[in-house]
Amino acid sequence: MSLVDDLRSALSHDRVLEEPLELHLYSKDASMMRGEATCVVLTETTDEVAAVVRIAEDHRVPIVARGAGTGLTAGASPTEGGIVLSTTLMNDIEIDVDNRTAWVGAGVINLDLSTYAEPYGLHFAPDPSSQSVCTIGGNVANNSGGAHCLAEGATTSHVLGLEVVLAGGEVVVLGGEAPDSPGLDIKGIIVGSEGTLGIVTSALVRLLPLDPDVRTLLIDFETMEEATQTVSDMIAAGFVPAALEIMDQKMMVAVENWLHAGFPTDAAAMLLAEVVGETEAVTAEAALISEMAYKNNARGVELAEDEAHRAKLWKGRKSAFGALAQISPDYYLHDTVVPRSRLVETMDEVQQIADRYGLDVYNVFHAGDGNLHPLISFDASEEGMLDKVQRAGEEMVAACLRNGGALSGEHGIGLEKRDMMRASFTELDLDAQARLKEAFDPEGLFNPAKILPEGSRCFDFGGTRRPIPEGAWV
Numbered sequence: 270m271s272l273v274d275d276l277r278s279a280l281s282h283d284r285v286l287e288e289p290l291e292l293h294l295y296s297k298d299a300s301m302m303r304g305e306a307t308c309v310v311l312t313e314t315t316d317e318v319a320a321v322v323r324i325a326e327d328h329r330v331p332i333v334a335r336g337a338g339t340g341l342t343a344g345a346s347p348t349e350g351g352i353v354l355s356t357t358l359m360n361d362i363e364i365d366v367d368n369r370t371a372w373v374g375a376g377v378i379n380l381d382l383s384t385y386a387e388p389y390g391l392h393f394a395p396d397p398s399s400q401s402v403c404t405i406g407g408n409v410a411n412n413s414g415g416a417h418c419l420a421e422g423a424t425t426s427h428v429l430g431l432e433v434v435l436a437g438g439e440v441v442v443l444g445g446e447a448p449d450s451p452g453l454d455i456k457g458i459i460v461g462s463e464g465t466l467g468i469v470t471s472a473l474v475r476l477l478p479l480d481p482d483v484r485t486l487l488i489d490f491e492t493m494e495e496a497t498q499t500v501s502d503m504i505a506a507g508f509v510p511a512a513l514e515i516m517d518q519k520m521m522v523a524v525e526n527w528l529h530a531g532f533p534t535d536a537a538a539m540l541l542a543e544v545v546g547e548t549e550a551v552t553a554e555a556a557l558i559s560e561m562a563y564k565n566n567a568r569g570v571e572l573a574e575d576e577a578h579r580a581k582l583w584k585g586r587k588s589a590f591g592a593l594a595q596i597s598p599d600y601y602l603h604d605t606v607v608p609r610s611r612l613v614e615t616m617d618e619v620q621q622i623a624d625r626y627g628l629d630v631y632n633v634f635h636a637g638d639g640n641l642h643p644l645i646s647f648d649a650s651e652e653g654m655l656d657k658v659q660r661a662g663e664e665m666v667a668a669c670l671r672n673g674g675a676l677s678g679e680h681g682i683g684l685e686k687r688d689m690m691r692a693s694f695t696e697l698d699l700d701a702q703a704r705l706k707e708a709f710d711p712e713g714l715f716n717p718a719k720i721l722p723e724g725s726r727c728f729d730f731g732g733t734r735r736p737i738p739e740g741a742w743v
């Protein structure tokens with residue numbers, strides 16, 4: 270039987286898609302790199318995922334897990350062909366209020382989990398800006414962060430257990446309710462593995478109580494240095510607010526033109542700071558933030574008056590990428606992380622690179638943890654433009670590495686940064702990672718050609734890797 274026939278007998282006819290338009294819709298994530306799958310399957314249960322994995326092995330075709338496709342590194346783009354396995358129908362939530370945990374299907378949308386948990390006085394802390402669409406499976410696979418991960422940690426800090434389908438269709442549960450799992454931390458290896466080791470079908474996550482009170486401050490500065498120095502001063506003083514986000518002037522203008530969030534467009538930089546906790550504590554902490562900001566020459570500090578005002582400010586911050594999409598035909602977003610003390614000089618270098626290439630760059634970033642997101646705006650229909658943007662982007666990432674940074678702060682490696690891995694890891698490091706991949710995935714069928722550059726293990730896994738198809742970009 271053909272691959273599609275086998276899949277249709279394991280699932281149902283209508284949950285195996287193969288029409289050209291359907292395949293096109295699943296051919297890329299939110300990055301610029303496109304692939305071409307043979308078919309897309311919409312699984313509903315773990316048993317179905319296991320069956321699809323076995324069928325992929327029988328036919329020796331790659332299998333690429335996909336949540337919402339908001340990834341920015343081509344992680345969910347089927348650049349090697351094969352099956353795209355969409356988890357969006359796997360969206361059960363089972364809350365254990367007493368233990369403040371929930372078993373959550375891989376396809377549950379991040380924000381839906383917090384909305385569901387709210388009546389129980391609970392929420393899921395990791396809040397990527399894409400949280401209204403991205404899935405828990407994608408969050409786990411990319412170890413995603415968000416504005417409120419500064420104090421609470423990225424996704425990995427909130428995952429207690431995972432149900433995963435491994436090679437051969439074997440279903441395992443890693444970790445669990447117990448505070449510590451004996452043996453090697455295999456769950457920790459799966460988190461952040463970008464679908465290259467197996468397919469996460471559900472996750473046991475930690476839920477946190479809703480914050481009793483909150484203060485959100487919008488602070489504007491005449492220079493970026495003053496804004497980042499304020500952030501450094503807070504962290505150096507051992508004070509870690511719930512969120513510390515910075516935007517440069519160009520980004521503020523883009524957001525204001527679209528959403529009217531009330532950002533100070535005549536300032537060089539704004540800092541959005543938030544503290545959560547008991548009323549007395551947040552009142553004192555908000556005063557402390559104000560004091561530190563004024564010591565760094567803040568022009569003004571505005572306290573959100575009520576929940577509606579706070580929501581407006583966060584909507585503005587979390588819609589920054591969308592704001593750029595309103596004014597630019599295309600944009601390329603980079604994600605790196607540098608020590609906070611190197612933020613300003615790294616941003617200067619990024620700007621110089623953009624100037625040299627004649628490109629426009631916008632900045633919005635999780636300043637508290639040094640996670641930079643330079644956005645290059647461009648028009649991909651211009652001859653040679655994409656190549657120019659790629660080269661500039663690579664130089665920007667290299668500048669971050671030179672300044673003591675890492676390849677990715679939260680978006681992962683995928684295909685986008687795969688070939689830059691050698692700038693960060695030695696041959697031995699890569700070989701160790703490749704051997705781990707091989708142990709989980711001897712046939713090399715789980716999301717091949719992602720994360721590890723060609724030759725990491727001195728040979729190709731299972732011979733499935735083939736060159737990136739021509740025109741994979743855009």
Ligand SMILES: Cc1cc2nc3c(=O)[nH]c(=O)nc-3n(C[C@H](O)[C@H](O)[C@H](O)COP(=O)(O)OP(=O)(O)OC[C@H]3O[C@@H](n4cnc5c(N)ncnc54)[C@H](O)[C@@H]3O)c2cc1C
Pocket residue numbers: 298299333334335336337338339340341343344345356375396397398399402403404405406407408409410411412413414415416463464465467468469470590591679680683716
């Ligand atoms: C506007 C915008 C804002 C963003 N803001 C943030 C942010 O603040 N912080 C942040 O960290 N990221 C952010 N991102 C990136 C992205 O949203 C996150 O990486 C998110 O977690 C991806 O989830 P997804 O469901 O869309 O995953 P997808 O894009 O579908 O997949 C991402 C990766 O996970 C793998 N995968 C998906 N599901 C599974 C599964 N069940 N099992 C195994 N592997 C799986 C895929 O193969 C792929 O490698 C943003 C993206 C956009 C477009």
